[in-house]
Amino acid sequence: MISANLSAIFYLISGLLFILALRGLSSPETSRQGNFFGILGMVIAITVAFLSVGNFSTGFLYLLVFLLIGGSIGAFIAFKIPMTAMPELVAGFHSLVGLAAVFVAISAFLNPEVFNLGFSGAIKIASLIEMSFGASIGAITFTGSIIAFLKLRGIMSGAPITFKGQHLINLLLGLSIIVLIFYLCKTQTDSLFWRIIAISLLLGILLIIPIGGADMPVVISMLNSYSGWAAAGIGFTLENTALIITGALVGSSGAILSYIMCKGMNRSFFSVILGGFGAVEQSSSSENKKQKPVKSGNAEDAAFLIKNASSVIIVPGYGMAVAQAQHALREMVDTLKKNDIKVSYAIHPVAGRMPGHMNVLLAEANVPYDEVFELEEINNDFANTDVAFVIGANDVTNPIAKTDPQSPIYGMPVLDVEKCKSVLFVKRSLSPGYAGIDNDLFYRENTLMLFADAKKMTEDITKNL
Amino acid sequence: MEIDPFIFRLSIFILSIFIGYYVVWSVTPSLHTPLMSVTNAISSVIIVGAIIAALASNSENIFDTANIFGFMAIVLAAVNIFGGFLVTQRMLAMYKKKKKDK
Numbered sequence: 001m002i003s004a005n006l007s008a009i010f011y012l013i014s015g016l017l018f019i020l021a022l023r024g025l026s027s028p029e030t031s032r033q034g035n036f037f038g039i040l041g042m043v044i045a046i047t048v049a050f051l052s053v054g055n056f057s058t059g060f061l062y063l064l065v066f067l068l069i070g071g072s073i074g075a076f077i078a079f080k081i082p083m084t085a086m087p088e089l090v091a092g093f094h095s096l097v098g099l100a101a102v103f104v105a106i107s108a109f110l111n112p113e114v115f116n117l118g119f120s121g122a123i124k125i126a127s128l129i130e131m132s133f134g135a136s137i138g139a140i141t142f143t144g145s146i147i148a149f150l151k152l153r154g155i156m157s158g159a160p161i162t163f164k165g166q167h168l169i170n171l172l173l174g175l176s177i178i179v180l181i182f183y184l185c186k187t188q189t190d191s192l193f194w195r196i197i198a199i200s201l202l203l204g205i206l207l208i209i210p211i212g213g214a215d216m217p218v219v220i221s222m223l224n225s226y227s228g229w230a231a232a233g234i235g236f237t238l239e240n241t242a243l244i245i246t247g248a249l250v251g252s253s254g255a256i257l258s259y260i261m262c263k264g265m266n267r268s269f270f271s272v273i274l275g276g277f278g279a280v281e282q283s284s285s286s287e288n289k290k291q292k293p294v295k296s297g298n299a300e301d302a303a304f305l306i307k308n309a310s311s312v313i314i315v316p317g318y319g320m321a322v323a324q325a326q327h328a329l330r331e332m333v334d335t336l337k338k339n340d341i342k343v344s345y346a347i348h349p350v351a352g353r354m355p356g357h358m359n360v361l362l363a364e365a366n367v368p369y370d371e372v373f374e375l376e377e378i379n380n381d382f383a384n385t386d387v388a389f390v391i392g393a394n395d396v397t398n399p400i401a402k403t404d405p406q407s408p409i410y411g412m413p414v415l416d417v418e419k420c421k422s423v424l425f426v427k428r429s430l431s432p433g434y435a436g437i438d439n440d441l442f443y444r445e446n447t448l449m450l451f452a453d454a455k456k457m458t459e460d461i462t463k464n465l
Numbered sequence: 466m467e468i469d470p471f472i473f474r475l476s477i478f479i480l481s482i483f484i485g486y487y488v489v490w491s492v493t494p495s496l497h498t499p500l501m502s503v504t505n506a507i508s509s510v511i512i513v514g515a516i517i518a519a520l521a522s523n524s525e526n527i528f529d530t531a532n533i534f535g536f537m538a539i540v541l542a543a544v545n546i547f548g549g550f551l552v553t554q555r556m557l558a559m560y561k562k563k564k565k566d567k
Contacts, residue, residue, distance in 0.1 A: 070543025
């Protein structure tokens with residue numbers, strides 16, 4: 001047994017270590033140390049939890065067994081998962097945190113004596129509110145993340161699912177959760193608690209289905225944030241400092257990432273949450289489909305252009321992840337560097353399906369991180385560059401965002417690739433991107449379209465260099 | 466008059482939100498994916514709640530309904546802790562600087 005005060009101090013220490021873990025991520029050099037702090041904080045928290053229970057009987061053995069089962073599943077997944085599948089992995093992990101929060105809340109509701117929250121049927125009002133919110137947000141995180149996982153994995157179509165009155169239903173469900181929590185506090189009826197969880201599970205599904213594939217960076221960050229608030233809610237119930245600090249950190253981290261992602265698309269958070277983007281715009285793209293001349297070329301033309309360039313900027317996008325072209329791309333760049341061509345990478349904040357998606361893929365392909373630049377850092381360099389090599393990106397390069405106020409993506413920050421002397425655009429077809437709008441870049445004088453699979457085209461260009 | 470302990474916890478919560486705000490803004494955008502996986506791992510500190518729920522039973526029966534929920538939460542949180550930290554480690558190990566001697 002360990003005194004309550006002492007364990008509270010240890011929980012505080014583990015909370016501080018978690019802050020240091022996030023702090024470490026401010027640069028790649030300190031990040032590994034940061035991760036170590038995170039692990040240390042977790043070890044301290046778990047050890048203190050063991051000691052504070054102080055029940056080293058058979059239950060303790062069971063606990064170790066369950067811990068090892070979960071741990072080995074987690075470790076197995078962590079080592080096996082390909083880097084391209086990182087978005088769905090993170091979504092899947094969020095769902096587990098959500099469900100764990102629900103389970104802990106249920107357990108606290110069924111057996112409140114253990115947590116010093118009063119007695120079954122007479123739980124303290126404050127604790128009841130906290131655990132209801134924790135359970136509710138946890139349940140929303142759980143089902144919402146599962147939908148996000150299915151969409152990212154391609155098991156469910158990435159297209160937004162919308163129906164009439166959708167937002168009204170969500171609003172009513174949200175309000176009914178609040179009302180039920182109110183009555184739960186008043187009457188302490190068991191069935192109300194189950195109803196709150198059931199409605200929250202449903203709400204989680206309904207919240208995420210109208211949001212389309214390319215808005216996933218926002219959704220994942222948002223669910224990240226929710227999982228934090230759920231943990232904080234449970235932290236208040238259990239009066240545990242480590243959980244409260246962590247919940248607040250994770251909650252604000254997810255919220256900031258959502259904000260950055262929205263900013264990268266020049267869209268308000270609410271328009272993303274309300275969803276349906278892309279589904280509405282399809283009509284406008286079909287009427288625009290008059291034939292415009294397009295210059296297309298093959299790998300030899302592309303290799304010729306690149307060989308005669310002195311500087312190249314590579315613009316990767318989600319298509320690169322789909323085609324798993326990052327290694328082929330690195331090989332091409334290696335050949336270019338041997339010919340003394342300056343190569344850098346330009347990454348748009350919302351390229352890919354989650355924040356930082358492209359950076360991880362390039363890192364996996366051994367691209368040094370000091371050759372990879374963010375939008376603001378590199379956007380002025382396009383004008384002094386010979387070739388822009390766009391691989392798997394589309395909407396984030398569309399110059400129409402700067403010129404046409406009618407366009408749905410007007411005002412979105414874009415990479416100024418059209419300012420390069422020539423643009424090589426690797427794409428499978430002329431089809432419009434996620435936003436459902438034509439890319440003006442395809443029809444420019446200085447653009448050469450390379451219609452092929454990104455990986456195959458990159459390999460062919462390397463052969464022709 | 467005594468201050469309710471809830472107020473102290475609320476203060477910790479709100480101050481932590483502010484710390485989170487400033488710390489996360491200083492995270493370099495290229496590490497946003499590891500940021501998500503590590504926040505995922507640390508939010509699984511909810512396992513402390515699960516451990517208490519699973520073990521601290523006042524009845525003799527270790528597999529009471531409330532305990533079973535605790536044990537299930539332990540498994541879920543453990544998947545996340547090990548998976549989250551290890552996958553973060555794996556990603557961070559890939560971030561390398563340009564080699565000077567080339």
